[in-house]
Amino acid sequence: MCGRSDGPPELFTELIESAMSETLSYPQVCRMLQAAVEQIRANHEMLSRLDAAIGDGDHGSTILRSMEAVAKAIADASGSDLKPLLAKIGWDVMDSDGGSTGPLLGSWFMGMSDALGDEADLDCAALVAMFAGGIHKLAKQSRAVVGDKTMMDAFLPALDALQSAAPTGNIRRALEQAAAAAAAGAAATTQFRAKFGRARNLGERVIGHADPGAVSVSLIFKGFSEAL
Numbered sequence: 001m002c003g004r005s006d007g008p009p010e011l012f013t014e015l016i017e018s019a020m021s022e023t024l025s026y027p028q029v030c031r032m033l034q035a036a037v038e039q040i041r042a043n044h045e046m047l048s049r050l051d052a053a054i055g056d057g058d059h060g061s062t063i064l065r066s067m068e069a070v071a072k073a074i075a076d077a078s079g080s081d082l083k084p085l086l087a088k089i090g091w092d093v094m095d096s097d098g099g100s101t102g103p104l105l106g107s108w109f110m111g112m113s114d115a116l117g118d119e120a121d122l123d124c125a126a127l128v129a130m131f132a133g134g135i136h137k138l139a140k141q142s143r144a145v146v147g148d149k150t151m152m153d154a155f156l157p158a159l160d161a162l163q164s165a166a167p168t169g170n171i172r173r174a175l176e177q178a179a180a181a182a183a184a185g186a187a188a189t190t191q192f193r194a195k196f197g198r199a200r201n202l203g204e205r206v207i208g209h210a211d212p213g214a215v216s217v218s219l220i221f222k223g224f225s226e227a228l
């Protein structure tokens with residue numbers, strides 16, 4: 001008798017959740033991107049402090065410029081097609097004076113645009129294909145792998161998590177798992193020496209400090225997952 005009040009509402013919640021998670025519309029993807037911008041706005045000072053420990057201390061301000069370019073491109077967009085929006089964001093981010101990360105983030109957005117077809121709404125498979133296209137394009141520029149103490153330490157585990165979750169069709173769960181994997185990947189960078197950039201010259205001294213680029217990417221995925 002008591003079971004009746006417990007069971008159905010839970011099932012109902014799950015049904016609603018899965019129905020809501022089936023596809024993403026253009027405004028929902030814009031909300032995801034805007035939530036990522038908000039994460040960087042809220043944390044750019046912390047990101048610069050991380051960079052000051054192992055680099056030149058500018059990461060927070062450079063990634064903020066890149067993400068403000070994302071916000072502006074969304075605000076200026078007149079249509080409701082994701083493919084041209086992401087291409088515009090890619091070009092604007094590359095032009096945003098985003099230090100060493102600007103061109104990398106720009107190629108990520110360009111690669112996401114390239115991977116999209118002309119579908120109006122994205123199902124989970126299309127969303128994962130979009131992320132995969134972006135991260136593969138980025139990986140051609142970066143050539144860093146997991147363990148090199150770069151943004152790839154967050155991007156590559158996030159992609160693995162998205163691809164594992166893709167068969168479930170549940171977008172919300174896929175993004176939650178991607179955000180968790182990116183956060184774990186960023187946290188793991190504290191253990192690594194750097195293979196690229198200024199931090200490479202510091203040898204053992206960077207151990208104990210997280211890579212600011214990886215932390216930024218984890219915040220971007222946190223924004224994506226919390227937006228839904």
Ligand SMILES: [Mg+2]
Nearest residue numbers: 055056058059
């Ligand atoms: Mg820097």
